[in-house]
Amino acid sequence: MTTVEALTTGLPVEARAVPGRPWWRTALARSLPILAALGGIAVLWYAVTYLVLPADQRFLLPPPHEAYGSALGNAALMGPMLEALGRSAVVALVGLVIAVVLGIGYATVMSQSGWAERVLYPYAVILQTIPILALVPLIGIWLGYAFTARVVVCVIIALFPMISNTLFGLQSASAAAHDLLTLNKASRWQRLVKLQFPAAVPSIFTGLRNAAGLSVIGVIVADFYFQQGAPGIGGLLRTYTLRLQMEALLTAVTLTALFGVVVFSIFAALDKAVVGRWYGGHTR
Numbered sequence: 697m698t699t700v701e702a703l704t705t706g707l708p709v710e711a712r713a714v715p716g717r718p719w720w721r722t723a724l725a726r727s728l729p730i731l732a733a734l735g736g737i738a739v740l741w742y743a744v745t746y747l748v749l750p751a752d753q754r755f756l757l758p759p760p761h762e763a764y765g766s767a768l769g770n771a772a773l774m775g776p777m778l779e780a781l782g783r784s785a786v787v788a789l790v791g792l793v794i795a796v797v798l799g800i801g802y803a804t805v806m807s808q809s810g811w812a813e814r815v816l817y818p819y820a821v822i823l824q825t826i827p828i829l830a831l832v833p834l835i836g837i838w839l840g841y842a843f844t845a846r847v848v849v850c851v852i853i854a855l856f857p858m859i860s861n862t863l864f865g866l867q868s869a870s871a872a873a874h875d876l877l878t879l880n881k882a883s884r885w886q887r888l889v890k891l892q893f894p895a896a897v898p899s900i901f902t903g904l905r906n907a908a909g910l911s912v913i914g915v916i917v918a919d920f921y922f923q924q925g926a927p928g929i930g931g932l933l934r935t936y937t938l939r940l941q942m943e944a945l946l947t948a949v950t951l952t953a954l955f956g957v958v959v960f961s962i963f964a965a966l967d968k969a970v971v972g973r974w975y976g977g978h979t980r
Contacts, residue, residue: 803862808888
């Protein structure tokens, strides 16, 4: 790949795959910004702990080696934490799947006529603008405080990006393409399958990436407020906060952040694999 092609992709030249370059050098080039960012966070963390906080308040932000060392070496602490993270992961993924199905279906209905969009879109906007914390108590009262209620919270938070991005994609096909199908007397179904959905694929994956990150936020919010049943990682975050168990709290926050990054990265890679193959890798 030439330097010009690399620049047009929006990524650093050194991070692009180059014919003849060993794979490990490409992987290292792509990893360096991430490693640099992690190093910067660690330096800032140590600086705040030792230079900003007084000695008698350093328990509020113990340095990384103390926070992770005491938590990761404690099997009695890490076991329940990983189990809680696994339960939260299941809730987040189930909520994401439901949000994707509902969002694409809702947007598809709206894309078929102007009156359907005018009638249905305000409900999606209302669902997005109502603070989720105002709905959490009602969801708990109506559905209980276990798996179902937590999934519903994830769906509510992750749904709007799927609706808005899918609708934008379905409406993005050019007028010339629509005229061509009209001349060929294409049915509404043929127009949807052969024109609108292919045109919407990039936008759908954009919504999917956003919804994936929001579903993780949703499960943390639900776990934080729904305390009945087996705890999720959000419930443990609340427990550690109330008990001022800072080492456990920082470790749980880090695991939650890593989970969110992994989920986002999976769908970003899927986006690149699918959309890049359909539309040309140089455009993604």
